[in-house]
Amino acid sequence: MKILVCISKTPDTTAKIAFKNGNTQFEDNGVQWIINPYDEWYALVRAIELKEKDPSTTVHLITVGGADAEPIIRKALALGGDEAIRVNSTDLTDSFYVASQIAEVARAGAYDLIFTGKETIDYNNSAIGGMVAELLDLPFVSIATKFEINGNTATIQREIEGGEEANEVTLPVVVSCAKGMAEARIPNMRGIMAARTKPLKVVEPVAVEALTSISSFELPPAKAGVKLVSPDNVGELVRLLHEEAKVI
Amino acid sequence: MSVLILADQADGHFKKTAYEALSYGAKVAELTGTTAEALVLGTVSEDLASLGKYGVKKVHHVANEALNTVDAQVYAKVIAEAVKSTGATIVIFSQNTTGRAVGPRLSVRLKAGLVTAAVALPETSNGFVVRKVSFSGKAFANVAINTDIKIISLNMNAYKIAAGEGTAEVSTLDTAVDAPKIKVTATDKVTGEVPLTEATRVVSGGRGLKGPENWHLLEDLAKALDAATACSRPVADSHWRPHHEHVGQTGVAIAPNLYVALGISGAIQHLAGVNRSKVIVVINKDGEAPFFKAADYGIVGDIFEIVPKLTEEIRKFKGA
Ligand SMILES: Cc1cc2nc3c(=O)[nH]c(=O)nc-3n(C[C@H](O)[C@H](O)[C@H](O)COP(=O)(O)OP(=O)(O)OC[C@H]3O[C@@H](n4cnc5c(N)ncnc54)[C@H](O)[C@@H]3O)c2cc1C
Numbered sequence: 052m053k054i055l056v057c058i059s060k061t062p063d064t065t066a067k068i069a070f071k072n073g074n075t076q077f078e079d080n081g082v083q084w085i086i087n088p089y090d091e092w093y094a095l096v097r098a099i100e101l102k103e104k105d106p107s108t109t110v111h112l113i114t115v116g117g118a119d120a121e122p123i124i125r126k127a128l129a130l131g132g133d134e135a136i137r138v139n140s141t142d143l144t145d146s147f148y149v150a151s152q153i154a155e156v157a158r159a160g161a162y163d164l165i166f167t168g169k170e171t172i173d174y175n176n177s178a179i180g181g182m183v184a185e186l187l188d189l190p191f192v193s194i195a196t197k198f199e200i201n202g203n204t205a206t207i208q209r210e211i212e213g214g215e216e217a218n219e220v221t222l223p224v225v226v227s228c229a230k231g232m233a234e235a236r237i238p239n240m241r242g243i244m245a246a247r248t249k250p251l252k253v254v255e256p257v258a259v260e261a262l263t264s265i266s267s268f269e270l271p272p273a274k275a276g277v278k279l280v281s282p283d284n285v286g287e288l289v290r291l292l293h294e295e296a297k298v299i
Numbered sequence: 300m301s302v303l304i305l306a307d308q309a310d311g312h313f314k315k316t317a318y319e320a321l322s323y324g325a326k327v328a329e330l331t332g333t334t335a336e337a338l339v340l341g342t343v344s345e346d347l348a349s350l351g352k353y354g355v356k357k358v359h360h361v362a363n364e365a366l367n368t369v370d371a372q373v374y375a376k377v378i379a380e381a382v383k384s385t386g387a388t389i390v391i392f393s394q395n396t397t398g399r400a401v402g403p404r405l406s407v408r409l410k411a412g413l414v415t416a417a418v419a420l421p422e423t424s425n426g427f428v429v430r431k432v433s434f435s436g437k438a439f440a441n442v443a444i445n446t447d448i449k450i451i452s453l454n455m456n457a458y459k460i461a462a463g464e465g466t467a468e469v470s471t472l473d474t475a476v477d478a479p480k481i482k483v484t485a486t487d488k489v490t491g492e493v494p495l496t497e498a499t500r501v502v503s504g505g506r507g508l509k510g511p512e513n514w515h516l517l518e519d520l521a522k523a524l525d526a527a528t529a530c531s532r533p534v535a536d537s538h539w540r541p542h543h544e545h546v547g548q549t550g551v552a553i554a555p556n557l558y559v560a561l562g563i564s565g566a567i568q569h570l571a572g573v574n575r576s577k578v579i580v581v582i583n584k585d586g587e588a589p590f591f592k593a594a595d596y597g598i599v600g601d602i603f604e605i606v607p608k609l610t611e612e613i614r615k616f617k618g619a
Contacts (some may be wrong), residue, residue, distance in 0.1 A: 062434075064475070064548055064567060064568050064571070065503070065567050065568075066472060068437040068438050070438075072474070088548065088549050089549070116341060120329065130537075131550050133550065135401065145412075146403070146413070147406065147407065147412075147413075150407070151405075152604070165582070171319045172434070172435045172548055173433065173434055173435075174433055174440070175415070175416050175431070175432050175433055175434075175435060176415050176416070177394075177399045177415055177416070178402070178403040178406070178413060178415055179403070180399055181371060181399070181401070181402065181403030181404045181407075182403040182406065182407050183373070184404060185372075185375065185403065185404040185406075185407035185408060186407055187354050188372075189372075190370070190372050190480040190481050190564055191371045191372065191400060191404065192400075192481065193371065193400040194396055194399065194400075196542070201317050206484075209396075210396055210397060210543070211309075211369075211397055211486070211488070212309065212314065212316075212494045212496065213489050213492070213493075213494030213495075213497075214486060214487050214488030214489055214494075214543075215486070215487050215543075216368075216483055216485070216486045216487075217482050217483070217484045217486070217487075218481050218482065218483060218484065219481070219482040220480060220481045220482070221311070221480070227399075230542055230545065230549060232406075239551040260447075262410065262411065262412035262413070262444070262446050263412040263413070263414065263442050263443060263444050263446075264404065264442070264445060265440050265441070265442055265443075266426075266428050266439045266441045266442065266443045267440075268428075268433065268439065268440050268441070269439045269440075269441065270436050270437075270438050270439075271436075271437075271438070271439065271574075272416060274592075274594075274595065275591065275595075277312060277581070277591050277592070277594040277596065277597045278595065278596050278597070279596075279597050279598070280596060280597070280598050281598075282598050282599065282600030282601075282605055285598070285605060285609045285612050286608065286612045287426060287610045288580070288596060288598065288612075289609070289613060289616050291596060292557070292578070292580070292596070293616065296557075296577075296578045296595065296596070297458050298429065298500070298556045298557040298577065298578050299500075299550045299557070299613070299616070
């Protein structure tokens with residue numbers, strides 16, 4: 052079985068969020084970059100687990116980004132991917148552009164399974180998986196929390212409002228992954244050493260016109276500050292929630 | 300030209316998010332000088348004409364029961380047909396599991412720009428710009444849609460339901476529906492409770508509650524407040540509470556009117572999932588806990604003493 056895992060580079064979860072160039076660009080000065088948590092903890096680790104169960108499985112990783120994405124993709128290789136592909140572009144205008152690059156590589160690679168994270172923690176678009184699936188005309192299971200494979204059939208648990216749904220689908224399929232799929236791992240020394248010699252292919256992007264563009268970013272207005280209520284006067288909190296905040 | 304809104308249903312009933320999307324779509328139609336129309340897929344047991352209350356003039360219904368479960372591939376094709384046959388230029392989804400699965404596919408199918416996790420009405424004075432959540436709620440991005448057809452996926456609890464008077468004209472759309480490639484083999488829903496993402500009030504607990512045996516304290520308060528329950532990540536990881544209750548950066552993102560945090564420190568990853576709540580109440584014995592910086596109201600004290608008292612006060616208030 053051939054699996055493709057989509058890897059996105061995102062600012063560390065604790066990174067300070069600020070913008071530059073008239074609030075049109077993320078201020079990346081001093082920011083530490085990580086693998087998008089959903090891609091790493093759930094999509095990638097589950098793919099590696101599948102490979103551990105069936106060693107004939109190959110796991111390829113793909114990222115769309117500049118050379119500065121290479122440390123991220125090497126870390127993903129250290130966790131256990133077999134080889135990585137970087138689509139060489141720094142012009143990631145929108146999800147459609149990125150999805151089109153991934154679909155192009157995926158088409159040529161004839162993968163049985165394509166995993167993405169549920170969303171990235173910077174753009175929160177939650178769109179790549181569905182777009183890749185449509186571009187390849189494949190079924191798409193979103194927000195998967197469990198994934199098992201039996202021959203050519205995947206059994207997938209996915210989130211729905213107020214519960215879960217069990218799905219069955221024949222490969223190939225595109226799946227977006229969320230909590231539950233796997234437990235986060237830390238790369239070990241052997242993995243890190245091995246990752247240095249694993250192939251990292253760089254391919255040039257295909258020409259695609261983006262459908263949307265970012266006009267600006269904004270920070271939310273600052274909070275007025277907390278109003279503290281004495282622990283001996285809990286009734287006062289109830290009054291405030293009713294009269295002032297009007298939420299009860 | 301029209302605004303077409305997917306009125307989401309589950310088990311034959313419209314979801315709360317459907318009413319939010321309809322109210323939002325009606326306002327978008329007003330802003331752009333067009334009419335709002337609803338699209339209903341599958342078997343529904345509710346009166347379709349009454350969707351007119353939310354400002355839609357027409358309801359297009361594809362009654363095929365194959366649409367009672369959501370296969371994104373099948374849905375996208377049917378909706379694309381509906382967009383073509385109704386001449387819609389703006390399509391609106393809810394950013395729930397259906398919208399997340401289908402919106403991106405439709406965007407590709409129609410080569411139509413998509414903004415997901417939208418939180419405001421479009422700005423149309425200079426192009427068509429929609430504000431969305433970014434950086435996990437730590438910022439907003441204003442995104443311009445540059446295509447003729449535009450798709451917006453509205454975040455939950457981001458737009459107030461506006462119900463008035465009126466009935467809509469109901470018509471059946473005759474659209475071919477493909478056989479789904481995904482087979483739904485089971486559904487497991489928490490019954491009798493509001494789904495966490497749709498809840499307007501949420502009471503959430505962290506490691507400060509010490510163990511699952513103390514959760515009745517939280518549940519009693521939630522019940523008194525008519526709220527859904529949630530938890531921090533270590534709580535779900537230790538299996539004190541089910542995983543679907545885990546809120547935050549790696550869990551579920553929510554935006555209720557009221558979020559009450561009991562014994563949660565307010566780490567940045569936790570805040571990332573709850574920072575869009577309208578009002579945040581924090582109870583923590585550590586006055587230095589970072590959560591107080593994000594809170595509107597707070598009590599510095601022991602939850603084991605305060606929560607039962609608060610529950611009692613809420614009950615008294617409700618009874619009054
Ligand atoms: C990449 C990444 C992603 C993450 N994603 C998430 C996420 O999605 N959601 C999430 O929640 N966390 C997430 N975390 C973990 C996060 O950093 C914190 O570790 C976690 O939120 C802490 O949970 P807590 O507040 O329940 O526990 P603690 O940090 O242990 O805090 C417990 C709090 O309870 C208070 N307390 C204790 N006893 C009492 C008492 N008797 N009365 C009153 N107060 C009391 C303490 O003062 C303390 O503030 C993530 C971490 C990383 C690195």
